[in-house]
Amino acid sequence: MKAAAKENGMSIEILLVEDSPGDVRLTQEVFRDANSLIRLHVASDGVEAMAFLRREGLHIRAPRPDLVLLDLNLPKMDGREVLAQIKEDSGLKTIPTLILTTSDAEADILKSYQLQANCYLNKPVRFDAFESLVKSINDFWLTKVKLPSQAPSG
Amino acid sequence: MKSARSAPTTVIRDLSLPDAAEKHLAQMESKYRGLLEAAPDAMVVVNQGGDIVLLNLQAEKQFGYRRDELLGQKVTSIIPEGFAERLVADDLRSAEDALAQQIGTGIELIGRRKDGGEFPIEIMLSPLESAEGILVTAAIRDISARKTDEKHLAQMESKYRGLLEAAPDAMVVVNQSGDIVLLNLQAEKQFGYRRDELLGQEVKNIIPEGFAERLLADGLRSADDALAQQIGTGIELTGRRKDESEFPIELMLSPLESAEGILVTAAIRDISVRKAAEANLLQKVKELYRSNEELEQFAYFASHDLQEPLRMVASYTQLLSRRYKGKLDADADEFIAFAMDGASRMQRLIQDLLAYSRVGLTGMDLLDISSEDALQQALINLRGAIEESGALVTYDPLPTVLADEMQLIQLFQNLVGNAIKYHDTRIPKVHIVAARSSGKKWTFSVQDNGLGIEPQYFEKIFGLFQRLHKREEFAGTGIGLAICKKIVERHGGRISVESQSGHGSTFRFTLAGSREKS
Numbered sequence: 001m002k003a004a005a006k007e008n009g010m011s012i013e014i015l016l017v018e019d020s021p022g023d024v025r026l027t028q029e030v031f032r033d034a035n036s037l038i039r040l041h042v043a044s045d046g047v048e049a050m051a052f053l054r055r056e057g058l059h060i061r062a063p064r065p066d067l068v069l070l071d072l073n074l075p076k077m078d079g080r081e082v083l084a085q086i087k088e089d090s091g092l093k094t095i096p097t098l099i100l101t102t103s104d105a106e107a108d109i110l111k112s113y114q115l116q117a118n119c120y121l122n123k124p125v126r127f128d129a130f131e132s133l134v135k136s137i138n139d140f141w142l143t144k145v146k147l148p149s150q151a152p153s154g
Numbered sequence: 155m156k157s158a159r160s161a162p163t164t165v166i167r168d169l170s171l172p173d174a175a176e177k178h179l180a181q182m183e184s185k186y187r188g189l190l191e192a193a194p195d196a197m198v199v200v201n202q203g204g205d206i207v208l209l210n211l212q213a214e215k216q217f218g219y220r221r222d223e224l225l226g227q228k229v230t231s232i233i234p235e236g237f238a239e240r241l242v243a244d245d246l247r248s249a250e251d252a253l254a255q256q257i258g259t260g261i262e263l264i265g266r267r268k269d270g271g272e273f274p275i276e277i278m279l280s281p282l283e284s285a286e287g288i289l290v291t292a293a294i295r296d297i298s299a300r301k302t303d304e305k306h307l308a309q310m311e312s313k314y315r316g317l318l319e320a321a322p323d324a325m326v327v328v329n330q331s332g333d334i335v336l337l338n339l340q341a342e343k344q345f346g347y348r349r350d351e352l353l354g355q356e357v358k359n360i361i362p363e364g365f366a367e368r369l370l371a372d373g374l375r376s377a378d379d380a381l382a383q384q385i386g387t388g389i390e391l392t393g394r395r396k397d398e399s400e401f402p403i404e405l406m407l408s409p410l411e412s413a414e415g416i417l418v419t420a421a422i423r424d425i426s427v428r429k430a431a432e433a434n435l436l437q438k439v440k441e442l443y444r445s446n447e448e449l450e451q452f453a454y455f456a457s458h459d460l461q462e463p464l465r466m467v468a469s470y471t472q473l474l475s476r477r478y479k480g481k482l483d484a485d486a487d488e489f490i491a492f493a494m495d496g497a498s499r500m501q502r503l504i505q506d507l508l509a510y511s512r513v514g515l516t517g518m519d520l521l522d523i524s525s526e527d528a529l530q531q532a533l534i535n536l537r538g539a540i541e542e543s544g545a546l547v548t549y550d551p552l553p554t555v556l557a558d559e560m561q562l563i564q565l566f567q568n569l570v571g572n573a574i575k576y577h578d579t580r581i582p583k584v585h586i587v588a589a590r591s592s593g594k595k596w597t598f599s600v601q602d603n604g605l606g607i608e609p610q611y612f613e614k615i616f617g618l619f620q621r622l623h624k625r626e627e628f629a630g631t632g633i634g635l636a637i638c639k640k641i642v643e644r645h646g647g648r649i650s651v652e653s654q655s656g657h658g659s660t661f662r663f664t665l666a667g668s669r670e671k672s
Contacts, residue, residue, distance in 0.1 A: 022466040022469075023466075026466075026473070029473060102462065125461060125465050125505070126468070126498075127469040127472040127473065130469065
């Protein structure tokens with residue numbers, strides 16, 4: 001039971017798929033402030049994200065993430081494609097995948113849920129709002145939500 | 155009348171023919187008399203001396219004489235001129251020739267009644283051989299009515315022609331086969347033809363399409379119907395000059411009844427100038443629309459794209475402040491504070507600008523919506539500001555209007571938000587009412603007890619980035635009322651303010667009422 005991780009002192013693995021270094025660092029800082037057990041891994045494009053999740057190439061020792069934070073507009077392979085591949089993969093589809101983007105276009109929101117995104121979040125413009133969003137993610141997805149501890153076999 | 159009828163018998167007897175022929179003649183005469191009386195015209199038989207020897211009832215009536223008063227009299231007493239003279243041979247011709255020349259032709263003369271009154275007549279002559287030589291039978295028709303008609307017609311024609319020539323437009327009269335039967339000077343000028351080059355020609359020569367076709371009946375309608383459908387309407391077609399150049403025309407048709415059937419009068423106006431002006435205007439409007447749209451798109455994308463780097467600046471200065479406040483020196487704290495303030499103001503500016511350009515870019519969803527619901531939603535959105543200021547916001551029952559709900563909420567939110575924000579030490583009071591104005595329109599008023607606005611700023615405050623206060627007094631980007639104006643105008647309404655400095659302001663705007671009932 002992953003929700004027990006915090007109490008057990010086990011680390012929480014998050015994969016952040018984001019190409020903007022400023023956003024990456026900011027997210028790292030805010031998550032670190034929110035929960036010191038979080039280990040944030042970063043993939044800066046869709047191809048790298050899939051390699052990480054499938055433990056390919058350099059990522060052969062990558063941990064299975066407890067949560068994926070996915071931006072939609074990415075180089076090489078965009079977030080929609082990454083989302084589709086995660087949700088089509090029986091080994092990956094149980095990983096909660098949260099869309100975190102600046103886009104508030106109705107079409108993006110709809111498409112994301114059609115592709116089985118677990119939720120869609122707008123990156124707030126203001127820093128304090130972003131802090132409070134990260135806190136919410138921590139409180140809900142990493143604390144309250146019960147998730148299967150292992151990847152389903154097959 | 156009976157005595158009048160018997161009189162001619164006497165006259166015939168007076169001709170004193172030999173006894174042997176008398177009986178035969180009597181028979182002939184009675185036959186002839188029968189014919190004479192049956193004739194629709196006045197009939198007078200005259201001998202070559204110009205004496206009346208026989209006449210019928212119509213002749214008595216027409217000239218106002220009794221029969222016995224005319225028999226044996228000179229025909230000049232009833233037809234003073236032009237008839238008797240014709241009976242007499244002159245130096246140049248024999249009596250027979252003189253007569254032959256007149257036989258059958260309709261001669262127009264003047265008849266004179268017993269009372270001296272004169273009237274126009276037409277006479278037809280035919281010879282009647284008799285013992286005393288050739289007599290002349292004259293059928294006399296009173297043509298007063300026809301003459302009047304003719305005169306009237308001539309007058310009408312000249313009047314009509316006068317009108318035709320006086321008309322400012324080219325006028326062309328066309329028959330139902332599409333041939334030009336009449337035209338005016340303007341038509342000559344406009345199409346570059348001489349009149350004789352067009353008369354009798356097909357109207358297709360000057361109006362190649364759309365006119366001649368309209369004159370003709372087709373399977374679905376009679377000629378009259380076809381015409382009736384076109385009467386009076388301005389039809390835009392193309393005219394062609396003699397030099398084959400073409401120009402836009404507007405056609406007005408009206409029917410003209412004539413002996414040959416219905417003619418069509420076409421007033422033809424050269425609308426080149428109007429057309430060019432219209433096209434020009436349309437082009438200008440298009441350009442203006444496009445440049446406006448481009449500007450809005452530019453504003454939208456610029457502000458949208460500026461938001462990203464700005465988010466970095468703002469977030470990191472805030473992070474700096476969070477981590478290092480009090481750990482560096484006092485200058486550093488102050489610098490960071492200025493950077494944070496600048497970044498956060500710019501964020502608000504960009505957000506407002508985005509909201510402003512969004513009003514113009516997003517399609518409007520005009521529906522019948524409750525303006526009261528929209529106001530309530532706006533008040534929920536303003537809850538923080540209302541609680542903080544302790545403002546008292548009240549409203550009368552508000553109507554259903556035709557509006558885009560999101561935009562109406564924003565409109566109320568901006569106006570009520572301003573009313574709460576710009577106040578002095580008193581507790582802000584805001585009251586919203588709606589009153590029916592002309593037609594189906596509603597005028598909404600948002601009245602406050604705030605600072606008020608000086609009259610010279612009434613117009614200005616609705617402009618983009620217009621502010622009346624220093625930032626230290628009231629924060630703001632100067633976009634809120636510009637958004638209000640844009641929303642109201644996109645709904646086809648108007649917004650204005652009435653205020654007295656120190657005595658509060660009333661913002662008024664109009665909106666169309668519900669589409670259903672009044």
